[in-house]
Amino acid sequence: MxxxxxxxxxxxxxxxxxxxxxxxxxxxxxxxxxxxxxxxxxxxxxxxxxxxxxxxxxxxxxxxxxxxxxxxxxxxxxxxxxxxxxxxxxxxxxxxxxxxxxxxxxxxxxxxxxxxxxxxxxxxGPADPLPRRVAGALAAGRTVAEVAGRTGLGERQLRRRCEAAFGYGPKTLARILRLQRALELARAGTPFADVAAEAGYADQPHLSREVRALAGVPLGELVRR
Structure with missing residues (x-):
């Protein structure tokens, strides 16, 4: 439980x-x-x-x-x-x-x-607001270049800040947040083709590859579990 x-x-x-x-x-x-x-x-x-x-x-x-x-x-x-x-x-x-x-x-x-x-x-005391801003922008589908521009950081500096705050760079974080969004949609009953489009994947095969790479099993198995 x-x-x-x-x-x-x-x-x-x-x-x-x-x-x-x-x-x-x-x-x-x-x-x-x-x-x-x-x-x-x-x-x-x-x-x-x-x-x-x-x-x-x-x-x-x-x-x-x-x-x-x-x-x-x-x-x-x-x-x-x-x-x-x-x-x-x-x-x-x-x-x-x-x-x-x-x-x-x-x-x-x-x-x-x-x-x-x-x-x-x-x-x-108060938390650094940068990690929340970065995570929110990446979850919304912003590119790394766009996030760097919005935060006023160069891409290298953004990567260093992300590694300290998240454990990895912004591209990896974006992939992980996109996976979580896809799982949320799939578990709500959204057809997988629509999941791919709504979560920001190029197509359903791209979704399948990314789920296997990050989760180790197909999306259908994750939903059944």
Whole structure:
């Protein structure tokens, strides 16, 4: 069973899951997560392709999902250093600090994580607005050149800023955000040919190739799951 809801802190989603066991696939979405599982806190970095995993029946998780660009400032680590990784929080923070948060989370991980992100947001102050602007423009189908022009950055500088905020450059982020848009449309019952057109693919074969490249399985299988 899975549930999620928006946290009052913008760009943060709280989620919990009790696993039925077996294999599952986490698709790239540009996000980072702070995850509590079996008394341990892990940071899941931004993925460039689907992350396949296997779990036992009844496994319990709680987490915070940080929208593209929101995680590095709160977690204190550049996204590029976490790309395609799952790392214990104790490897990123001073060990005692990470252990204390994990121990407090043992009784009610969701409540403790919600409290932590509220407190942490006050500590770090206002977030850099650039990542949200970039992600929003790319999700709307703007080209990298257009985004660079809108932000006043050269393309090389934009790439460096994107790698720190998102874990990869703007072209990769645009592909991932387009995949998420395609999945949203397909799961709503939109015919795949229309999905391709509405999500910004050249045609349906292009959609199929991109889904396989990023998700590892055909679009139809993702929708059935």
């Amino acid at each position: 899975y549930s999620e809801w928006a946290h009052p802190v913008g760009g943060v989603t709280v989620w919990s899951r009790t696993d039925g066991g077996g294999e599952y696939r986490v698709l790239p979405d540009g996000c980072m997560d702070l995850i509590w599982h079996d008394g341990t806190l892990l940071v899941a970095g931004p993925d460039t392709a689907a992350h396949a995993a296997h779990d036992r029946p009844g496994a319990s998780y709680a987490g915070l999902r940080f929208a593209p660009g929101a995680g590095p400032g709160l977690l204190g680590v550049p996204a590029r250093e976490m790309r395609d990784l799952r790392v214990p929080l104790a490897d990123l923070w001073p060990g005692a600090r990470a252990r204390q948060l994990a121990e407090r989370a043992g009784d009610d991980p969701v409540a403790v994580l919600e409290q932590w992100v509220s407190r942490r947001t006050r500590e770090v």
